[in-house]
Amino acid sequence: RLRFRKGKGFAIPTLMKNFAMLVCAASLAAFPLSAQEEKKVFPAPGEIVAAAKADEWVAIAPSDLLVMDLAADSKGKPRRVIIQLMPAPFSQGWVANIRKLAAAKFWDGTSVNRVQDNYVVQWGDATEKKALPEGLAVVPESGYITPIQRMVVNHPDGQGSYTYTLPPLTGQSRKDAYGQSAFSAGWPVSYLIESGKSEALYPTHCYGMVGVGRNLSPDTGTGAELYTVIGHAPRHLDRNIALVGRVIEGIEHLSSLPRGTGALGFYESEAERTPIASVRIGNGAKDVPAFEYLSTESTSFAAYADARANRRDAFFIRPAGGADICNIPVPVRRKAK
């Protein structure tokens, strides 16, 4: 039977063995033909992504990847976590620091120190004594937010004008409990609305997003202490902490680690920590595959987002009629060779 296999934030079709009871299986092949004739069967989100055209995918530059190799697991299997760094104009002060920290091999020999269930996994220097490389910027709190620049551009034919926005924004904005959100060049962002007008954007704390640990305000963190979200989106951290990227492969090496039993999920002993062998920028690491994401400005992405909000594939009997931005993960995949 044709079922769906979860990849990194998206689903690709695959054959699976015969498990009768499934939470979310969507299957055209398994649907009896007579029923297919009676009822129109809609594609599942993963099918829409799989059918997207080659030119709807955007290559991710290796220089925008952060490659973290943990120590091999107890069976000797390698554990690699690949992070895509946030593009300009978001969080660039911290991203520049992270590039310097990787170049200085700061994280080599540090460890994963905290795993708090339904919250975050955090890594860095547990001793807090390791010297930071020189030249790291102190980024102000204003860096949590990116102002929207609107430019009115005249049509070349002289018939009126249109408004061009930076950062770019895709499709309709979605309203949720926290305000309004949309996608900007492949990333989930939320709006800062003041006096009824969208004035700025900020990245959104969805599953797998990577952020910068900090002390109490006005500290904003250097980027030496990083975390990723492994639970329900902690949106209360938005605008309070810098987001600098997202895990695009290997998050299971972090999310399935034993939970820490200390306060906030910190490990209570050195032995519990997972050693980090090395962290490098993608073009300075070995055997890094090429990745691409589905353009959030593409027709297929719009159809995918609509299908996430309104599941009508065979398993579902009632479409939700909406989806919060963190329930529409941007499809990212290894590029076919």
Next chain:
Amino acid sequence: RLRFRKGKGFAIPTLMKNFAMLVCAASLAAFPLSAQEEKKVFPAPGEIVAAAKADEWVAIAPSDLLVMDLAADSKGKPRRVIIQLMPAPFSQGWVANIRKLAAAKFWDGTSVNRVQDNYVVQWGDATEKKALPEGLAVVPESGYITPIQRMVVNHPDGQGSYTYTLPPLTGQSRKDAYGQSAFSAGWPVSYLIESGKSEALYPTHCYGMVGVGRNLSPDTGTGAELYTVIGHAPRHLDRNIALVGRVIEGIEHLSSLPRGTGALGFYESEAERTPIASVRIGNGAKDVPAFEYLSTESTSFAAYADARANRRDAFFIRPAGGADICNIPVPVRRKAK
């Protein structure tokens, strides 16, 4: 320094060692006195819960617990997962089946068969050949939804009347991307709104909620195949699958299991599955502690929910101004002896 330790869905104060970089630490003691004088410091959600009065907590009957003992881990440590079953009037057809399955020791010798990152952990009979106990109900799809009954009650003093609702509903309803939600007797629920009027409620797929695997519609599952949510709330499953409870202790024994590499996160070999030693209703299991939840109708719960939506404790610089229902986990704790 006084920091906060995550318990089951809530935070309790505890002393922790000196980690300078924290994602979410909220600390009165760590805040310099001079700054405290300058700026009013608000309590964190966990502090509000810790300060709740004894009579704001509601005892959970042991007969409403489902106690799942997994095989001991590789170091011989026991792994117990405790689930609170949903109360009437929600999902009672499936809950009754689950009581019969536990009484028949159906799950003893079965296993955890599926762990899909940012989605679900699923358990039951991997062979799909084990005989089910007799007398299980076939629950119709209408059971996914619970109609709201409104009763107009006259005031005893004859001065007007008020509307009494069943199931009970607490506080304001919260609007999010999926519609409107609220709490009903300790559980997150969403509204089914038809013709602009709330007509029914259904339980909400938040982190840790437990649901019933099923085949394609019109199958609704017996309850023999169960799953729990270990990622961002998959609200698209609401009204499409029965929810029958929530994990109140030991979810880390499920959420930190290795992810399955097969389709949908199913394990590909018998050796990968975690054996289930036994599953019993709480009053038929050994050494089950007493639990209680913070009444969602209490003053402290209202203050806690408000603080989750508007963090003003020391770590936060900008309150979110809202929270989706799954970011307001109902506090559950072991009852003090």
